[in-house]
Amino acid sequence: MTLLAVDWLLIIEKLVLIAIIVFASLGIALYTTFAERKVAAVLQDRPGPNRAGPFGLLQPFADGLKLIMKEEIIPTSSNKALFVLGPGLAMTAALMTCSVIPWSSHIEIFDRKIDLQIADINIGILYIFGVVSMGVYGMMIGGWASNNKFSLMAALRGASQAISYELAMGLSLIAVLMLSGSLSLKTIVDGQMAAGSYWNIVYQPLGFIIFFVCALAECNRTPFDLPEAENELNFGYHQEYSSMKLGFYLFSEYINMIMSSAVMASLYFGGFDIPFLDESTLAPNIAAIIGVAALLTKIAIFIFVFMWIRWTVPRFRYDQLMNLGWKTMIPLALFNMLVTGALILLKAGV
Amino acid sequence: MSITQFLFYFLTVLALFSAVMVVVSKNPVHSVLWLIAVFFAISGHYILLNAQFLAIVNLIVYAGAIMVLFLFVIMLMNLNASAEPQKNNWLKLAGVIAGGCFLMVLVSLVKQANELNNIAVTMGTGEIGLIKNLGKALFNDFVVPFEISSVLFLSAMVGAVVIGKKA
CATH class of the missing domain: 1.20.5 (Single alpha-helices involved in coiled-coils or other helix-helix interfaces)
Known part of the structure; x- marks a missing residue:
C-alpha cells in the first residue's frame, strides 16, 4: 500500500490545527457581532444588547438561534443550485485565508515540533490574494441567482469595488515585499521580530494606510458598504436570502474582517511579536501562547477600529468610491512603491 | 499508486469533466463557473509540477479577474437557457465531427513531436516555476x-x- 506512504502524524496534526483555527475564527466572529452592537451602542450613547445573559453576553447565541429557526425560503424563479452555492462560497473563501497566517511560533508536545501555522507556503501573500478574488464569486453568484434586480445591482457594485481596490492593495503590498524579500508570511513576521529591526509600520506608514483603506473596501465595511446600501438597494446582494444562508453571508463578512486584521497585523505590526520582549529567552511553549495572545490583541484592536469607523464615517457615493480607488489610492501606492525602491537602492549603495 | 499519482488522476478527471461541462451546459453562467473549475484543476497540476507561482497567478488572473469580467458581461446581458438559440441537430453533429478531427490532429502532433519523445514528466522536482x-x-x-x-x-x-x- 504505497498510497498510504504519508506522514499520518503530520496529517492528524494539521487536521487538528485546522479544526481549532476554524472553530476559533467562528467563535470570535460570533462575538464580533456582539462587539459591533456594543460599540455602536457606546458611540450612540445607549446601553445596547443587555437582556440575554449577564451584560447581554448570550446575545450572539440568541441571534444565531433566531437565524436557524427562520423559514428557509428559496425564491421560485431563482437558480436553485447557484442560490445555495453562493453563501457557501462566500463562507469558504472567508475561512480559507486563515491557512497561511502564522498564528504563533511553534509548540513542542512529546518532542514533536508543531508549527502554529497550517501551511507555510512560499507564495503566502499571493495565496491570500487568490482567495480574496474568489470571495467575489460568493457575492456575484448569490446576487445573480436571486433573480432580483436590486440583488444583481448590488452584486455588480460589490464585485467592481473589490476588483478596483485589489489593485491598490497589491501595489501597496509590493513595498512590503521589497523590504522583507519574501512572499511567505512567516518570513515577513520573523524579519520584523529579529533583533534590531522594527515593525514594518515604521518603514511603511503610507503603505499601511493604503492597505487599511483597501481592506475596508474589500470587507464591504462602511464607508465602503455600497453593496449593502439599504437606502438605494433595499438590502443588497443578499436581499432574497433568509435563515442560515443569510447568516452565512453576514457571518462571512465578520470572518473577512478578522482575517484581514490578522493579515494587517502580520504584515505591518509584527504578527505575534510582543514589543520590547525577547521571545527567545522564554520556553518555546510559553512564548507560543503569549504570541497567540499578542496576535489576538492586535486583531481585536483592528476590529475595534473597523467598528469605530463604521459608526462615525458616513457612506461614500459610488462615484466617490471609484474616484478614491482609481485616482487617489493607486497613484499613492505607486508613489510609495517608487520611494521605497529608491530608498532601498540608496541604502544598498548602488 | 503514490499520492502524487492519485492527485494527478483526480485533477485530470476533474479538469476534463469540467471542460466537457463548459461545452454541454445550457446556461452560460453555468459554463463560466465550470470554466473556473477547469482553471482550478489546472492550477492543481501546476502545483504538482512544483510551479506554485504559476499556479497562484493562474488563479488570480484567470479565475479571479478575467472570469469575473465574463460573469459581468453575461449577467448584464441576461443571457440564460431560454435566450440560447436552438441549434439544428445536423449542425451539432458537424461540430462534434470537426472538433473530434481537430483533437486527433493535436494528439498525433503531440505524439510525434521530437521534443516530447522520450521525456518523462517528473512530478514535484522542477525548479523553474x-x-x-x-x-x-x-x-x-x-x-x-x-x-x-x-x-x-x-x-x-x-x-x-x-x-x-x-x-
Whole structure:
C-alpha cells in the first residue's frame, strides 16, 4: 500500500490545527457581532444588547438561534443550485485565508515540533490574494441567482469595488515585499521580530494606510458598504436570502474582517511579536501562547477600529468610491512603491 | 499508486469533466463557473509540477479577474437557457465531427513531436516555476521582451481609459 506512504502524524496534526483555527475564527466572529452592537451602542450613547445573559453576553447565541429557526425560503424563479452555492462560497473563501497566517511560533508536545501555522507556503501573500478574488464569486453568484434586480445591482457594485481596490492593495503590498524579500508570511513576521529591526509600520506608514483603506473596501465595511446600501438597494446582494444562508453571508463578512486584521497585523505590526520582549529567552511553549495572545490583541484592536469607523464615517457615493480607488489610492501606492525602491537602492549603495 | 499519482488522476478527471461541462451546459453562467473549475484543476497540476507561482497567478488572473469580467458581461446581458438559440441537430453533429478531427490532429502532433519523445514528466522536482527562479529568468535572460510586454499592457490600459472617457 504505497498510497498510504504519508506522514499520518503530520496529517492528524494539521487536521487538528485546522479544526481549532476554524472553530476559533467562528467563535470570535460570533462575538464580533456582539462587539459591533456594543460599540455602536457606546458611540450612540445607549446601553445596547443587555437582556440575554449577564451584560447581554448570550446575545450572539440568541441571534444565531433566531437565524436557524427562520423559514428557509428559496425564491421560485431563482437558480436553485447557484442560490445555495453562493453563501457557501462566500463562507469558504472567508475561512480559507486563515491557512497561511502564522498564528504563533511553534509548540513542542512529546518532542514533536508543531508549527502554529497550517501551511507555510512560499507564495503566502499571493495565496491570500487568490482567495480574496474568489470571495467575489460568493457575492456575484448569490446576487445573480436571486433573480432580483436590486440583488444583481448590488452584486455588480460589490464585485467592481473589490476588483478596483485589489489593485491598490497589491501595489501597496509590493513595498512590503521589497523590504522583507519574501512572499511567505512567516518570513515577513520573523524579519520584523529579529533583533534590531522594527515593525514594518515604521518603514511603511503610507503603505499601511493604503492597505487599511483597501481592506475596508474589500470587507464591504462602511464607508465602503455600497453593496449593502439599504437606502438605494433595499438590502443588497443578499436581499432574497433568509435563515442560515443569510447568516452565512453576514457571518462571512465578520470572518473577512478578522482575517484581514490578522493579515494587517502580520504584515505591518509584527504578527505575534510582543514589543520590547525577547521571545527567545522564554520556553518555546510559553512564548507560543503569549504570541497567540499578542496576535489576538492586535486583531481585536483592528476590529475595534473597523467598528469605530463604521459608526462615525458616513457612506461614500459610488462615484466617490471609484474616484478614491482609481485616482487617489493607486497613484499613492505607486508613489510609495517608487520611494521605497529608491530608498532601498540608496541604502544598498548602488 | 503514490499520492502524487492519485492527485494527478483526480485533477485530470476533474479538469476534463469540467471542460466537457463548459461545452454541454445550457446556461452560460453555468459554463463560466465550470470554466473556473477547469482553471482550478489546472492550477492543481501546476502545483504538482512544483510551479506554485504559476499556479497562484493562474488563479488570480484567470479565475479571479478575467472570469469575473465574463460573469459581468453575461449577467448584464441576461443571457440564460431560454435566450440560447436552438441549434439544428445536423449542425451539432458537424461540430462534434470537426472538433473530434481537430483533437486527433493535436494528439498525433503531440505524439510525434521530437521534443516530447522520450521525456518523462517528473512530478514535484522542477525548479523553474518557483518565484525566485522565474524572476531571475525574466529579469536577466528575457528582460527586453518582458519590458515590451509591460508597455503593451500600459498602452492597453491607457486605451481603455480614453475609451471610457469618451462615452
